[in-house]
Amino acid sequence: MSLSPLQLCLLFSSALFCVGLVGALSRSNTILVLLGVELMLNAANLNFIAFWRFSPSPSPATGVMFVIFSIAVAAAEAAVGLALVIAIYRHQKNIRLQEANRLKG
Amino acid sequence: MSLPVQYVWLIPLLPLLAAGIGAVTPRGGVKIASAAAIGAMVLGFFLSCGALATALAHPAAHATANFAWFDLGAGTLRLGWVLDPIAAFMLVMVTFVGALIFIFSTGYMHEDERAKQFFCFLSLFASAMLGVVIANSLLLLFICWELVGLASYLLIGFWFHKPEAAAAAKKAFITTRIGDLGLLLGMLWLYDSTGSLLFYDGGHGVLEPTAVANLNAQLVFGGLALSTVIGLLIFCGAVGKSGQFPLHVWLPDAMEGPTPVSALIHAATMVAAGVFLMARVYPLLTPDALKVIAFTGAITALMGALIAVAQNDIKRILAFSTVSQLGYMMLAIGVGSWVAAIFHLLTHAFFKALLFLGAGSVIHAAHHEQDIRSLGGLRGPMKVTFATFAIGMMALAGVPFLFSGFWSKEAILHAAHGWEVSHLPFYMGLTAVVLTAFYMTRLMAETFFGKARTHASEHAHESPASMTIPLVILAVCAVALSLLAWPSPWLQHILDPKAHAEGGGAGLMVLSIVLVAIGIGSGWAIYGRTTREKATSADPLAARVPGVIAFLGARMKFDELYAATVFQLNAALATAADLLDRYVWDAAVRLLAQIGIFAGLVNRETDEDGLNGGFDATSESLRDTGKAYSRAQTGDAHGYLRTVAIGFVLLVLIVMLGGRR
Amino acid sequence: MILPLVIIALLTIAVAAIAMTLRNLIHSALLLIGSWAGIAAFYFWAGAEFAAFAQVLVYVGAVSMVVLFAVLLTRRSRADLEVAPDAIGRGLGAMLAGGAVLGVLFGAVFATRLDVAPTAAPTASVRAIGQQLMGAHAASLLVVGVILTVALLGAVVIASTDREGGKEDAR
Numbered sequence: 001m002s003l004s005p006l007q008l009c010l011l012f013s014s015a016l017f018c019v020g021l022v023g024a025l026s027r028s029n030t031i032l033v034l035l036g037v038e039l040m041l042n043a044a045n046l047n048f049i050a051f052w053r054f055s056p057s058p059s060p061a062t063g064v065m066f067v068i069f070s071i072a073v074a075a076a077e078a079a080v081g082l083a084l085v086i087a088i089y090r091h092q093k094n095i096r097l098q099e100a101n102r103l104k105g
Numbered sequence: 106m107s108l109p110v111q112y113v114w115l116i117p118l119l120p121l122l123a124a125g126i127g128a129v130t131p132r133g134g135v136k137i138a139s140a141a142a143i144g145a146m147v148l149g150f151f152l153s154c155g156a157l158a159t160a161l162a163h164p165a166a167h168a169t170a171n172f173a174w175f176d177l178g179a180g181t182l183r184l185g186w187v188l189d190p191i192a193a194f195m196l197v198m199v200t201f202v203g204a205l206i207f208i209f210s211t212g213y214m215h216e217d218e219r220a221k222q223f224f225c226f227l228s229l230f231a232s233a234m235l236g237v238v239i240a241n242s243l244l245l246l247f248i249c250w251e252l253v254g255l256a257s258y259l260l261i262g263f264w265f266h267k268p269e270a271a272a273a274a275k276k277a278f279i280t281t282r283i284g285d286l287g288l289l290l291g292m293l294w295l296y297d298s299t300g301s302l303l304f305y306d307g308g309h310g311v312l313e314p315t316a317v318a319n320l321n322a323q324l325v326f327g328g329l330a331l332s333t334v335i336g337l338l339i340f341c342g343a344v345g346k347s348g349q350f351p352l353h354v355w356l357p358d359a360m361e362g363p364t365p366v367s368a369l370i371h372a373a374t375m376v377a378a379g380v381f382l383m384a385r386v387y388p389l390l391t392p393d394a395l396k397v398i399a400f401t402g403a404i405t406a407l408m409g410a411l412i413a414v415a416q417n418d419i420k421r422i423l424a425f426s427t428v429s430q431l432g433y434m435m436l437a438i439g440v441g442s443w444v445a446a447i448f449h450l451l452t453h454a455f456f457k458a459l460l461f462l463g464a465g466s467v468i469h470a471a472h473h474e475q476d477i478r479s480l481g482g483l484r485g486p487m488k489v490t491f492a493t494f495a496i497g498m499m500a501l502a503g504v505p506f507l508f509s510g511f512w513s514k515e516a517i518l519h520a521a522h523g524w525e526v527s528h529l530p531f532y533m534g535l536t537a538v539v540l541t542a543f544y545m546t547r548l549m550a551e552t553f554f555g556k557a558r559t560h561a562s563e564h565a566h567e568s569p570a571s572m573t574i575p576l577v578i579l580a581v582c583a584v585a586l587s588l589l590a591w592p593s594p595w596l597q598h599i600l601d602p603k604a605h606a607e608g609g610g611a612g613l614m615v616l617s618i619v620l621v622a623i624g625i626g627s628g629w630a631i632y633g634r635t636t637r638e639k640a641t642s643a644d645p646l647a648a649r650v651p652g653v654i655a656f657l658g659a660r661m662k663f664d665e666l667y668a669a670t671v672f673q674l675n676a677a678l679a680t681a682a683d684l685l686d687r688y689v690w691d692a693a694v695r696l697l698a699q700i701g702i703f704a705g706l707v708n709r710e711t712d713e714d715g716l717n718g719g720f721d722a723t724s725e726s727l728r729d730t731g732k733a734y735s736r737a738q739t740g741d742a743h744g745y746l747r748t749v750a751i752g753f754v755l756l757v758l759i760v761m762l763g764g765r766r
Numbered sequence: 767m768i769l770p771l772v773i774i775a776l777l778t779i780a781v782a783a784i785a786m787t788l789r790n791l792i793h794s795a796l797l798l799i800g801s802w803a804g805i806a807a808f809y810f811w812a813g814a815e816f817a818a819f820a821q822v823l824v825y826v827g828a829v830s831m832v833v834l835f836a837v838l839l840t841r842r843s844r845a846d847l848e849v850a851p852d853a854i855g856r857g858l859g860a861m862l863a864g865g866a867v868l869g870v871l872f873g874a875v876f877a878t879r880l881d882v883a884p885t886a887a888p889t890a891s892v893r894a895i896g897q898q899l900m901g902a903h904a905a906s907l908l909v910v911g912v913i914l915t916v917a918l919l920g921a922v923v924i925a926s927t928d929r930e931g932g933k934e935d936a937r
Contacts, residue, residue, distance in 0.1 A: 004880055005768060005771065006880050007875055007876075007880055008768065008771055008772070008775070009812075010875045010880075011775075011872065011875055012771075012778075012779070012808070014868065014871035014872060014875060015775075015779050015868070016778065016779055016782060016801075016805075017867070017871065018864045018865075018867055018868040018871070019779060019782045019783050019786060019864075020782070020786075021746075021750060021863070021864045021867055022786065022860050022861060022863075022864035023782075023785075023786030024746060025743055025746055025747055025856070025859065025860030025864065026786075026856055026859075026860035026861070027786070028853070028856075029791060031791065031795070031833065031837060031840070033743075035785075035794070035795070035798050035833065036786065038798075038825075039782055039798070039801070042802065042805050042825075045805070045817075046805060046808060049808070049809055049812050049814050049817060052814070053812040053813060053814070053888065055888075061890040061895050063814065063817075064814050064817045064890045064895060065895070065898055065899070065903055067809070067814070067817045067820070068817060068895075068899075069906060069910055071817075071821060071824050071825070072913070073913060074824075074829075075829060076913050076914050076917030077917070078829045078832060078833070079832060079918060079921040080917050080920055080921050080924070082832050082833065082835075082921070083920070083921035083922070083924040083925035084924055085836050086836060086840060086924075087925060089839070089840040090927075095840050097743065098742075100740075100742070101739070101740025101741065743856060743859075743860075747859060747860070747863050750863040750864070750866070750867050751863055751866065753870075754863075754866045754867055754870050757870045757874065758870065761873070761877070
């Protein structure tokens with residue numbers, strides 16, 4: 001079977017999403033986990049653009065709108081996340097995620 | 106063989122690829138990186154020759170290849186290449202000199218453990234420079250221009266473990282950035298008033314008569330034509346990049362980089378970018394702007410030559426002579442003869458690269474001794490270097506007839522003589538001729554004659570063939586270029602077919618020959634006849650006029666002047682901002698905070714008495730439930746995420762399989 | 767028109783995958799910046815120039831700087847940059863979970879009939895985007911502005927040193 005460009009785009013974003021997921025799951029460094037999550041978010045953004053690009057009747061700039069808002073929120077997330085990393089570092093003198101479990105029940 | 110304009114982008118692409126190869130080769134891969142860099146340059150040279158053939162076939166046409174880069178709002182931003190004789194000559198020059206300098210570097214840098222990065226940076230630089238040359242859009246030119254600045258920053262600071270080198274790199278970057286701000290402003294203004302940044306675009310480009318006439322017609326403040334203001338703003342960029350007064354201070358410090366870098370960037374190509382830019386936008390320049398350019402050039406030429414007289418570091422002397430020669434080129438543009446400027450740019454590139462590489466050979470042989478007072482007597486052991494350096498020196502000093510520098514300098518002086526506005530720049534140029542001959546004679550006498558004054562220069566030996574062969578080739582070119590261009594006004598005709606050819610005045614030529622003779626004669630009389638005995642013995646000239654030489658030796662105190670004015674101003678502004686921040690804004694914030702605290706107090710009173718009682722009971726029961734659930738919270742963030750992933754998979758499976766049924 | 771997409775996709779995925787496996791944290795971060803740039807290239811390919819610029823500005827420009835600062839602020843010695851090898855068990859679990867998600871996603875993509883007719887690339891001029899932002903999505907824009915402000919304040923509060931009690935932590 002031959003793949004349409006849209007399917008290629010979706011495969012691309014799925015693969016990127018899984019790379020981010022595996023990274024976030026396997027690494028112990030909190031910064032890398034955060035970066036993995038960022039990557040997953042970006043992969044999701046890819047889908048917006050892909051569907052916007054290949055939709056039969058693209059309404060003006062809807063996909064772009066989504067991506068812009070998503071990027072804005074992701075930027076906020078990155079800022080807070082990295083601030084958290086620094087706070088964790090100040091508390092436990094390293095940034096290993098599995099040691100950050102003081103709030104566990 | 107000819108290269109059509111559609112493919113001219115291949116020329117900068119090649120070194121860019123070489124830089125990429127250099128970047129990804131592992132640390133020990135000097136051979137790969139240098140082979141890629143040299144191969145790209147040699148191939149680029151042949152392509153450039155093809156481009157030259159194309160350009161010479163139709164010298165009057167500006168062949169362009171434009172394309173849309175992206176749409177911005179309603180407009181389209183377009184970039185493109187241009188291939189005309191001036192660009193083609195620059196391409197050939199940059200690739201040829203570049204290739205030779207790359208070859209020289211394999212010898213000069215073979216002991217350095219970061220030589221691989223060095224070749225990577227060199228290739229990046231060459232690529233950016235070639236991009237500047239072929240750009241048909243001021244924006245593309247600006248992009249490449251900044252890349253050139255970046256590469257020069259990396260290369261000047263290549264030995265960044267030396268604090269002086271790191272400081273020099275920063276200084277070069279920041280100083281040129283000041284000029285680039287002007288260029289950026291000029292570019293934006295140009296785009297705003299013409300809606301295009303393409304130089305040539307079939308009648309719609311900014312350098313073509315319609316747009317120029319339009320710009321000339323618009324007046325801004327003070328009755329200046331808009332094109333004057335834009336031209337001067339663009340000139341700011343050229344001032345920074347080409348080391349013109351008053352932004353010349355970075356160029357001598359840039360000598361902290363490895364010598365091939367000095368040869369490539371600060372002699373042959375990068376500093377020439379400013380001159381090239383002015384020659385490129387020449388149609389835009391009005392007589393008012395040209396006046397400023399001419400006087401800036403003349404001041405730079407004279408000042409550079411004066412300071413060079415009192416320097417002792419071999420590379421610094423050459424650096425200030427570069428400043429001075431660049432001043433000549435700007436002078437030529439200012440007096441309306443951009444052809445002479447380009448001619449001098451081409452000849453200067455060859456003989457200044459030759460001089461710098463010769464200096465590199467001396468420094469290499471004398472174990473990194475750069476002070477000419479400590480050298481001496483190198484004529485015997487380093488015959489090839491001596492002979493080629495002497496040719497370069499005579500070309501720079503303007504020894505008549507045989508050497509290319511004479512003809513190009515003559516062209517500039519002739520143009521300056523014919524300038525109807527003022528004769529002052531002409532006389533300043535003549536003075537600089539005497540000084541140039543004088544300080545180059547001093548350099549020769551101190552370095553190569555007399556006897557060796559330190560251990561290092563006693564044991565100097567000739568450099569390896571990879572260093573001497575480029576020297577010989579460049580020396581041949583420094584002579585041969587004079588046969589190429591001046592005796593018949595061929596170059597003039599090719600570059601600017603509209604201008605009427607004029608022969609050099611015989612009287613002026615005699616005058617400048619006499620001046621060169623005076624310069625060399627006095628230099629030899631002071632430094633050559635009785636050579637220095639010890640490295641520490643006093644300079645004969647400094648003994649006669651100590652105050653002047655000390656002032657010149659301190660580079661006319663420009664660095665101190667800037668430290669006292671610009672830096673102080675900056676510090677004062679920073680202090681003011683700090684005070685403003687601390688007392689004005691902070692006070693406002695504190696006031697708001699006090700209001701907030703007061704509101705909070707009122708709030709708490711009502712809260713504690715009225716509301717708390719009811720919530721206590723509810724929260725008691727919630728806490729018990731929470732305790733039960735908290736067992737599931739293991740505190741393992743990875744575990745949570747894994748659970749989410751697996752849950753997602755299960756959900757999708759349920760939906761898909763359920764949907765099928 | 768397919769070839770650039772394939773090249774961009776392969777490069778981006780490869781760079782991201784390498785970034786996720788490297789031991790050196792700085793190298794990882796730098797490579798990830800590269801893969802963000804690859805995503806921007808994809809937006810460019812798809813004709814969403816504005817989104818591409820936003821991606822470059824926010825991710826390649828700003829977030830990357832924040833990440834690098836975080837990396838540099840949380841290391842104490844050069845050896846700290848070398849992330850310790852992670853537990854094999856967790857790596858295995860990650861591969862399994864990731865593989866399962868990948869399989870599900872790919873299965874979904876392949877199983878869905880998405881035979882859209884190839885259309886010309888839609889255009890999103892900056893003017894249109896600006897009108898949308900200020901018109902139909904004005905409320906969302908305000909909300910995003912508030913979110914960003916609050917997030918910024920929150921980040922400052924979280925990362926700043928404690929005024930009382932945390933004095934020994936501050937050094």
